[in-house]
Amino acid sequence: MPETPTGCLVVAGDLSALIDEELDAAREVEVRAHVDACEDCAQRLRELCNVDLVLAGLSAPAVADDLDVRLRARLAEVGPAATPRHRARTAPPRMRRRGTALGIAGGIAVAAAVMLAVLQGLPRDASEPGVPIAREDTPAPAARSEAPESAQAVIAEAPGPEPDGVAESPDPVPEVIARQLAPEPALIEVEPALEPATQLAGLDALPDEDVALVLELEAVEDLDLVEHLDLLEVLVDLGVADGA
Amino acid sequence: MHSLDEDVALMLAFRSGDVAAFDQLFRRWSGPLLRYIDRMVRDLATAEELVQEVFIRVHRARERYSPDARFSTWLYRIATNLALNELRRPRHRSVHRSTDEDGAAPLPDRAASTEDLVDARRLGAAAERALLELPEKQRAALCLTAVEGLSYAEVAEALEVTEKAVKSLVHRARSSLAARLREEE
Numbered sequence: 523m524p525e526t527p528t529g530c531l532v533v534a535g536d537l538s539a540l541i542d543e544e545l546d547a548a549r550e551v552e553v554r555a556h557v558d559a560c561e562d563c564a565q566r567l568r569e570l571c572n573v574d575l576v577l578a579g580l581s582a583p584a585v586a587d588d589l590d591v592r593l594r595a596r597l598a599e600v601g602p603a604a605t606p607r608h609r610a611r612t613a614p615p616r617m618r619r620r621g622t623a624l625g626i627a628g629g630i631a632v633a634a635a636v637m638l639a640v641l642q643g644l645p646r647d648a649s650e651p652g653v654p655i656a657r658e659d660t661p662a663p664a665a666r667s668e669a670p671e672s673a674q675a676v677i678a679e680a681p682g683p684e685p686d687g688v689a690e691s692p693d694p695v696p697e698v699i700a701r702q703l704a705p706e707p708a709l710i711e712v713e714p715a716l717e718p719a720t721q722l723a724g725l726d727a728l729p730d731e732d733v734a735l736v737l738e739l740e741a742v743e744d745l746d747l748v749e750h751l752d753l754l755e756v757l758v759d760l761g762v763a764d765g766a
Numbered sequence: 767m768h769s770l771d772e773d774v775a776l777m778l779a780f781r782s783g784d785v786a787a788f789d790q791l792f793r794r795w796s797g798p799l800l801r802y803i804d805r806m807v808r809d810l811a812t813a814e815e816l817v818q819e820v821f822i823r824v825h826r827a828r829e830r831y832s833p834d835a836r837f838s839t840w841l842y843r844i845a846t847n848l849a850l851n852e853l854r855r856p857r858h859r860s861v862h863r864s865t866d867e868d869g870a871a872p873l874p875d876r877a878a879s880t881e882d883l884v885d886a887r888r889l890g891a892a893a894e895r896a897l898l899e900l901p902e903k904q905r906a907a908l909c910l911t912a913v914e915g916l917s918y919a920e921v922a923e924a925l926e927v928t929e930k931a932v933k934s935l936v937h938r939a940r941s942s943l944a945a946r947l948r949e950e951e
Contacts, residue, residue: 593818
């Protein structure tokens with residue numbers, strides 16, 4: 523077993539470990555012995571120790587009183603049960619309007635569908651033949667029944683007392699649950715059930731027939747046009763969405 | 767430092783559905799995590815966001831949690847990854863908190879001389895600046911070791927490097943700060 527070198531160069535690499543009490547007992551004895559005999563290494567050790575003292579003296583931020591409240595709100599929003607549709611409607615307006623690459627692609631597809639429907643005069647009733655109803659794409663009933671359960675669980679499991687701001691704000695989950703649990707016909711004949719969503723999304727500024735078209739397309743294409751308000755505005759500008 | 771049993775017990779209780787246990791873990795660890803992440807990202811608002819993100823991940827992972835390592839090591843690993851990711855975002859590179867505002871060392875007690883007060887403040891500000899200039903992993907290793915009190919083995923796990931690497935990271939970081947403080951004195 524070769525003897526561990528104890529020259530300054532080697533000891534220097536162990537000084538931090540000496541401070542952190544990370545040397546094994548034998549090595550610690552060697553390093554201490556060297557430091558006791560070497561003023562340069564002793565000075566270096568003092569400087570390294572001083573770093574820890576200065577770091578310990580730096581101010582640390584206090585945890586904000588409402589940090590747990592904000593955490594609870596985020597847990598309710600981004601919890602495992604939060605659906606993309608839910609997130610889109612609870613996000614700040616600017617976020618809702620920001621299109622992702624996927625959203626833009628979806629928007630273009632929807633625009634094409636709208637333009638085709640309007641220009642070719644196809645029936646808007648999704649239950650009629652000719653309208654691509656992708657019922658296979660809709661979530662299975664079992665999956666739907668799980669969503670509200672876990673969504674409520676996320677909220678219920680949020681720790682601590684319910685914050686005022688959260689308690690008083692309308693809970694978006696029931697609306698999501700209601701929409702997802704609605705029987706298939708309701709997804710097509712939706713105007714009454716979807717009215718709150720139109721208010722949330724700002725669609726209520728549009729003519730009724732356009733709102734109906736948007737909601738119908740949402741139901742048929744399983745797309746959330748709330749995320750494509752920019753596109754909708756373009757359609758309105760083009761005179762497509764208002765039937766011109 | 768909290769005991770191993772208490773934190774693991776709380777997490778296991780949370781896994782079993784005890785919501786209050788999660789609340790307690792948050793109360794115990796939000797402070798140390800905020801201090802650590804703030805040292806890393808040097809932006810309090812971002813640090814607060816990341817602390818929340820750590821606990822969101824804990825919340826999500828509760829059913830998969832198994833006490834293979836110390837709870838604190840697991841937390842700091844999540845926190846480190848989030849902080850390093852944040853530091854690599856372009857928008858963060860321009861974020862620097864002035865050390866004159868709130869990063870400098872707190873003033874010593876009133877019995878200290880004016881010279882001591884000035885020295886302490888200058889050294890604190892210098893340490894803050896030097897800390898910011900360290901490579902990310904050196905900064906993380908030094909903060910976890912010297913401030914948070916983790917062992918090299920725990921830091922190695924948090925940073926996903928070897929213990930030998932941690933020893934080197936910590937020593938280089940400490941030496942850099944020592945050199946900077948020497949210049950200030």
